[in-house]
Amino acid sequence: MNVVVVGGGPGGLYAALLMKRRDPKAEITVIERNRPDDTFGWGVVLSDQTVANLRAADPESGAAISEALHRWDDIDVRFAGRSLRSGGHGFSGVGRKRLLAILQQRCRDVGVALHFQQELQPDQLEALAAEAKADLVIVSDGIKSRLRKRFADGFRPEIDLRRCRYVWLGTPRRFDAFTFAFTETAHGWFQAHAYQFDGEMSTFIVETPHDVWEQAGVADMTDAESIAFCESLFADTLQGAPLVSNAAHLRGSAQWIRFPRVTCAEWVHWLDIPRDDRGDTSTRRISLVLLGDSAHTAHFSIGSGSKLALEDAIALDTQLAAHPGDIAAALARYQAERSVEVLKLQNAARNSTEWFEHVDRYATLAPEQFAYSLLTRSQRISHENLRVRDAAYVGAFERWFAQQSGLTVAPDATAPPAIFTPFTMRGVTVPNRIVVSPMAQYSATNDGLPTDWHLVHLGARATGGAGLVMTEMTCVAPDARISPVCPGMWNDDQRDIWARIVRFVHEHTPAKIGLQLGHAGAKGATKTMWDGIDQPLEHGAWPLIAASELQYLDGISQTAREMTRDDMLRVTGEFVQAAQRGVAAGFDWLELHFAHGYLMSGFLSPLTNRRTDAYGGDLAGRAKFPREVFTAVRAVWPANLPISVRISAHDWATGGNTDDDAVAIATLFRDAGADMIDVSAGQVVKRERPVYGRMWQTPFADRVRQEAGIATIAVGAITDADQANGIIASGRADLVAIGRPHLTNPAWTLMEAAKYGYAGAVWPVQYLAGKSQLDRLIERERSTRAAAEGAPPTGELT
Numbered sequence: 001m002n003v004v005v006v007g008g009g010p011g012g013l014y015a016a017l018l019m020k021r022r023d024p025k026a027e028i029t030v031i032e033r034n035r036p037d038d039t040f041g042w043g044v045v046l047s048d049q050t051v052a053n054l055r056a057a058d059p060e061s062g063a064a065i066s067e068a069l070h071r072w073d074d075i076d077v078r079f080a081g082r083s084l085r086s087g088g089h090g091f092s093g094v095g096r097k098r099l100l101a102i103l104q105q106r107c108r109d110v111g112v113a114l115h116f117q118q119e120l121q122p123d124q125l126e127a128l129a130a131e132a133k134a135d136l137v138i139v140s141d142g143i144k145s146r147l148r149k150r151f152a153d154g155f156r157p158e159i160d161l162r163r164c165r166y167v168w169l170g171t172p173r174r175f176d177a178f179t180f181a182f183t184e185t186a187h188g189w190f191q192a193h194a195y196q197f198d199g200e201m202s203t204f205i206v207e208t209p210h211d212v213w214e215q216a217g218v219a220d221m222t223d224a225e226s227i228a229f230c231e232s233l234f235a236d237t238l239q240g241a242p243l244v245s246n247a248a249h250l251r252g253s254a255q256w257i258r259f260p261r262v263t264c265a266e267w268v269h270w271l272d273i274p275r276d277d278r279g280d281t282s283t284r285r286i287s288l289v290l291l292g293d294s295a296h297t298a299h300f301s302i303g304s305g306s307k308l309a310l311e312d313a314i315a316l317d318t319q320l321a322a323h324p325g326d327i328a329a330a331l332a333r334y335q336a337e338r339s340v341e342v343l344k345l346q347n348a349a350r351n352s353t354e355w356f357e358h359v360d361r362y363a364t365l366a367p368e369q370f371a372y373s374l375l376t377r378s379q380r381i382s383h384e385n386l387r388v389r390d391a392a393y394v395g396a397f398e399r400w401f402a403q404q405s406g407l408t409v410a411p412d413a414t415a416p417p418a419i420f421t422p423f424t425m426r427g428v429t430v431p432n433r434i435v436v437s438p439m440a441q442y443s444a445t446n447d448g449l450p451t452d453w454h455l456v457h458l459g460a461r462a463t464g465g466a467g468l469v470m471t472e473m474t475c476v477a478p479d480a481r482i483s484p485v486c487p488g489m490w491n492d493d494q495r496d497i498w499a500r501i502v503r504f505v506h507e508h509t510p511a512k513i514g515l516q517l518g519h520a521g522a523k524g525a526t527k528t529m530w531d532g533i534d535q536p537l538e539h540g541a542w543p544l545i546a547a548s549e550l551q552y553l554d555g556i557s558q559t560a561r562e563m564t565r566d567d568m569l570r571v572t573g574e575f576v577q578a579a580q581r582g583v584a585a586g587f588d589w590l591e592l593h594f595a596h597g598y599l600m601s602g603f604l605s606p607l608t609n610r611r612t613d614a615y616g617g618d619l620a621g622r623a624k625f626p627r628e629v630f631t632a633v634r635a636v637w638p639a640n641l642p643i644s645v646r647i648s649a650h651d652w653a654t655g656g657n658t659d660d661d662a663v664a665i666a667t668l669f670r671d672a673g674a675d676m677i678d679v680s681a682g683q684v685v686k687r688e689r690p691v692y693g694r695m696w697q698t699p700f701a702d703r704v705r706q707e708a709g710i711a712t713i714a715v716g717a718i719t720d721a722d723q724a725n726g727i728i729a730s731g732r733a734d735l736v737a738i739g740r741p742h743l744t745n746p747a748w749t750l751m752e753a754a755k756y757g758y759a760g761a762v763w764p765v766q767y768l769a770g771k772s773q774l775d776r777l778i779e780r781e782r783s784t785r786a787a788a789e790g791a792p793p794t795g796e797l798t
Helices: 010-022 048-057 059-068 096-110 122-131 146-150 210-215 223-233 305-322 327-357 367-375 383-389 391-404 452-463 492-508 565-585 599-604 624-636 659-672 698-708 721-729 740-744 748-756 765-789
Strands: 002-006 027-031 043-047 070-072 075-079 082-086 091-095 113-115 136-139 157-171 178-184 189-196 202-209 257-264 268-274 283-290 423-425 428-430 434-436 468-475 512-518 589-594 643-648 676-680 711-714 735-738
Touching: 002 010, 002 122, 010 027, 010 096, 010 136, 010 305, 043 048, 043 096, 043 189, 043 305, 048 059, 048 091, 048 305, 059 091, 059 096, 070 189, 075 367, 082 367, 091 096, 096 113, 122 146, 122 268, 136 146, 157 210, 157 223, 157 327, 189 223, 202 210, 202 223, 257 327, 268 327, 283 327, 305 327, 367 391, 383 391, 383 721, 391 721, 434 452, 452 468, 452 492, 468 492, 468 589, 492 512, 492 565, 512 565, 565 589, 565 624, 589 599, 589 624, 599 624, 599 643, 624 643, 624 659, 643 659, 659 676, 659 698, 676 698, 698 711, 721 735, 721 748, 735 740, 748 765
Parallel strands: 002 027, 002 136, 027 113, 075 178, 136 283, 434 468, 434 735, 468 512, 512 589, 589 643, 643 676, 676 711, 711 735
Antiparallel strands: 043 091, 070 091, 075 082, 157 202, 157 257, 178 189, 189 202, 268 283, 423 428
16 A cells, blocks of 8 residues: 655654554655754643553554653643642643654654655645555645645535634743633733643743734734733743744744634545556546644644644554555545544534633633633533542632632531522522423413413422422413413413412422513414424414514414504513512512513514514614513512523524624613523524534523623533533533423432532432432442542543
């Protein structure tokens, strides 16, 4: 097998080494445009797991790399005059030039042909491949890959140029931990990422948003001036050590660049080349395969570019070995395997990138929470994973967080996890941070009366330990219903049945109970979810109203007519009367459902509000009627009881609201007197294209909380207490709504408390016998797992 590797970085060299080592008869050639010791960075970060993989793949180079590593366990966060440190992260740094030298020498030892300072023009590839009789071309020519660009129709790359500018510098200051340092200027925040990679030097990357970089005048500085500027910004961190550029090796300047996030739909491309160079006009097919930064990039804040490239090389060689003589099958398996792993890391890197792009968003947090937010920014390190790494750090943080929540915790005492701390809003204190999401049950009578189903449903989840249980959307009028069997609050009979449910919760549990009020608008008069979600009623439908004339399902749904001013006054009165009945029923909390394409959401979204009067147009106009309703309700709802507003933070459709609008909408309701925003997303128009995933709506709650300055509830695919703890502890939200897990387990909160060994959860006395058995089972499982796993492995920087 003959292989040409275009690009002599760590990934390309390692792929060449592994293939030649496995098959000494193979002809492996590496073509590199730069000199052997040119490097575009100072150090390379490798996880303990990656180092173990290198040792297994090629013990000789693995041993040499291991000897050159400078290892650390700690991460040091320097913010607001504080230094906060956590351990157990298990990473190492190695000089990039040293790593290249090791791999270059090892390639020579096994017989790989290395050609440096050989500029390969993209249109020369066919001739080179023909001359080398190549069967395979490995494209590893970096982030700006010219071959990827030439064959873009095949690889289908997407390049997302990120917001921040950064410069890659070095310093003789030797750091004993991976250090993140933050400095605020009159123009905005600058941050440094620093780590030692050998006995003498450390990498020192300085990063800031592009607009801050411009306003600070860095764009107009010479190299020497910008380096001096960075030295002054981080003088405390550098402790007198200088910053230096590797411009001499780059044959250029110490440039401030923007990070490109590279993804490729395909990693393999087939190319027809001349069969030989002796006049034969026939062709043969060869394969081009992407590797490393040519295929994908992951932001340096998670230290994974070289790691990914080296692991790509291992995976590629493994598949070629597993499919001898069948390159197509090997490459297909390589892409299938690596694309999944890379996507996981790229998603984590995206979260990390966005965190660093918006340091100003988190700079209002206390240093303790700021550092915790940084450590968990990628969502790959969870609360419990952080505890495995450094139990003392997490224990101290939980004590701090509990004290901020109003609890008194002795310095040597174990504090409750964040989700089991109380939360107070106005005159209401919920005993923990878990909310039972409003979930439509479609179990009322045809005249909107709640039934025993609602008593059991809400009562079971309150006795199951949740801090706040919410009713489903309870309709303010008969024509406000989603379906004929949705509950209402438009008459006293309904009020009295709700009061019975409220009394049960108050008498038998410490939980609070909230009433969610809403109006279905154009999404009304439909069947139940299990009979056909959003499908219109075949019989018994009622007329619908909306912000503008609208069919939710084009050609299928009933057409809602545009509301008149009289309609608005009537609906406002219905909300007010329903809220007054909620007060009489004894509810602790009120939520107004202004999301998911229902009536008020229909006013807020430009996709469903096409009015030309004062209640349409820009956001202020679109929010005018929802704010009128809110203001009227706030006036009759007791001042000591909170009101939250549920919004759709993103319409997931072209021309609709985005998270930028969500911040503005939240600010409008905050100014009107809202206490909290329940941050959901979507369901406004049927043509939406959501981006689903783990905790997929939490970033919206995070942004609204930090930028609009209002408490939030996080929702959406939050499935376990570990996720919820991370959300609350990092300040991404104040409460966490758990929906579907509560459908399958009403006692979800009590179960999670038992898993944590948290003794403060209130179990009904009738269930204590079950708790005792559960405690024994959990302890037995914990002991068995600990014995099987041994010492916990160190994690990743991300």
